[in-house]
Amino acid sequence: MTNDEDKSSESSAQDVIVAFLGSIEPGIKRIDTHASIVFLGAERVWKIKRAVRLPFLDYSSLEKRRAACEAELDVNKSFAPDLYRRVVPITDGLDGLAVDGQGTPVEWAVEMKRFDETAGLDRIAATVGIAPALAEEVADAILASHHRSKAADGAAWLASIGTLIARNTARFREVNGLERQAVEKLHSSSLAALDAQRPCLERRAAEGFVRRCHGDLHLGNITMIDGKPVLFDAIEFDPAIATTDVLYDLSFVLMDMLHHEQRTAANVSFNRYLARSAPFHFDALALFPLFLSIRAAIRAHVLFMKAEQNDSDRQVGDEAGKYFELAVQLINPPPGGLVAVGGMSGTGKSVLARAVAPFLGPAPGAVVIRSDVVRKAMFDVPEHHRLPESAYAPRVTQRVYDALMTQAHGVASQDHCVVIDAAFLRPEERRAFAGVEPASSVHLGLFLRADLNVRLARIAGRHNDASDATATVAHMQEGHDSGNMDWPVIDAGGTPEATRAKVMPFLAPLIAQCACDP
Template sequence: MIKIEELAKQLSAQIVQTHVSWVLLLEDVVYKIKKPVNFGFLDYSTLEKRRENCEREVLLNRRLCSNVYLGVVPISYVNGVYILEDDSHVVEYAVKMRRIPTERLLINMLDKASTDHMKLIAKRVFEFHTKVERKDEFGRIEIMKFNTDENFQQTQKYIGITIDAQDYAFIMEKTQTFYEKYGELFEKRIRNGRIRDGHGDLRLEHVAFLDNGICIFDCIEFNERFRCGDVINDMCFLSMELELYGRDDLSKVYEDEYRKLSKDEEFDIFLPFFKCYRAYVRGKVNSFLLDDPNYPNKEQAKTLAIKLFKLSASYARLI
């Protein structure tokens, strides 16, 4: 396995990590390296799988952020030294990206983001959804139920740690009731072309205002089931995160603009359901960080997971 600290030291790079990746930050470029992990829904366990996922990541992300993704590069280890962009003795692969100035990220612009910013994002996301491939099979209620059942199964171990037992049972009950009540609408949305190959991880830190336009990056490449689905499920991740950070006003503008552009008759029925789902997924992912022996900020991850599960429960009350 690659020694990430050694590589970072050699490059004089800062390391940022998630539960699935290491990101090496240099002055002008970024190298994103996938951790050799297998969570079932995500498998980066072999070098070949990591290379394939790097290539898929570049291909998919160029749809919404073409100028940032430079390509996939090999990393060789020769005579005790790591050599980037060298294929003589490959030990790892990385996605090479232009570095986006942190002040351009929406997560760092919340104090000055405007109504116009939100409308521009909604328009960008809506136009993206109209152009990408239909993926009707991922709109089936069985697929969505598989996703939510998986979430509940994978978070049982965190009851009493990051999620309250009553909230866990309540969210699960409301989710099941929604399926029973609106099963026919899931089929209608498939017929109406509302199921698309989307982004899957449309978060505040993945939206940037660059000189050449809005860049939305870091989509999910590792599992179609999480990337493809209902367009509301895709777009509402961002509004959920805006509300997580207390910007309900910006969330409303974003949602209202997307609703207006999409002319979606079921928008208000599905919006709280999918926001409940998205908040739960984020709570789950932050809970996973508690099990990573190398993750340094576990208390921070735990606090955020608790907040996200509470947010998910608040959306469940609106279903």
């Protein structure tokens, strides 16, 4: 019997089991992926592996599928221990097929606790959108998973990147309707980026940032349980595929947020992860175009394959095409630059910085550096801890601005975009910003103004904020002479949306269009 005949026999035998599982409970729901079939019961979920052999996995025999189920249970217990229960046999005995019966095992399934599939982040993104607070929690969950994982030898990961690119390209060359020039451009640009970033990749591997990660963090593999995002369905079929740079793991969810038109959420998660893991990843920002693009290409690859398995589902093929377009765009990022948002306390600097950052420079948007946070870090206290008045002495403030400019240089020198959120009340502070290298990058300063009563109301309404500004500080600033103001002055006394609309024309040179834009 040939390998093709073996495969056909396995698939035919599995068809009977699939029909059985689809009828074991009234109202059971079936979900198909390229590698698995999932059955959603009232309280339990059964997931079997398809009898397939693909370029990156092999479930072609019963024993291989059993091993894959056991590996899935083992891997995902660390991500979602309350979801994953056990591996159970589908048996064939005197009374026919049964789940965990007395007969001979003819298939294996992962048994999980049933959860609300409408609570997946892909569904949330498509309905109400991913709020900034949730985006921060997602970043925290991913970072926690990376902290739990030990450093691994990075040699296999480094060697695999070129293979990933080649495998994606091979698939795209076979897809009818894809523009061949775009496929080849994606291929050559990806290889060029890999070559350019190899020293950074090698350094990070040596520093311990290659770890066993989740490996498949698209939004459909993150769900809300008890009000918290939970990662599940991590890659089990090949530990090597999931053993990568942690930023490559993060890039999957950031890319998928972009695909789902959640640019703000992507930028919030990006900044949250960087801030909570500082200072370890600020020197690796140049990796994101490559990482994000490969992740989009992999998603396109998988969905094109799924579309082939069910050629009547045109929606899957269309979705794959959108991921491909995103991959092409992400590998050719726009230039970076520097933006400074200044103004007295209560003018809305931080709100504006967060609002514009998602749209500036390379995806997933600008790095936001806030003076209040930098100052707290200098004193090794939490962001919301109030500092004594001595922490705001002129010599300390000078140190804060020196640190801001150093960090801004570090970001901009990687051709990424940075937004500095600080008062910039003194001419020398604004001159320092203008002098941040690289000189060839766009430098744009914006100075916000608002009436005292508006500023006081905003300061009074702050809760859990890094700023220590009080009404007394606001009154003192009223008499401050900011000297010759050579930045555009923006009336920020209205709504945040109105302020954002006023500054966007000034930011036009740095605003990046995205294939994810509606």
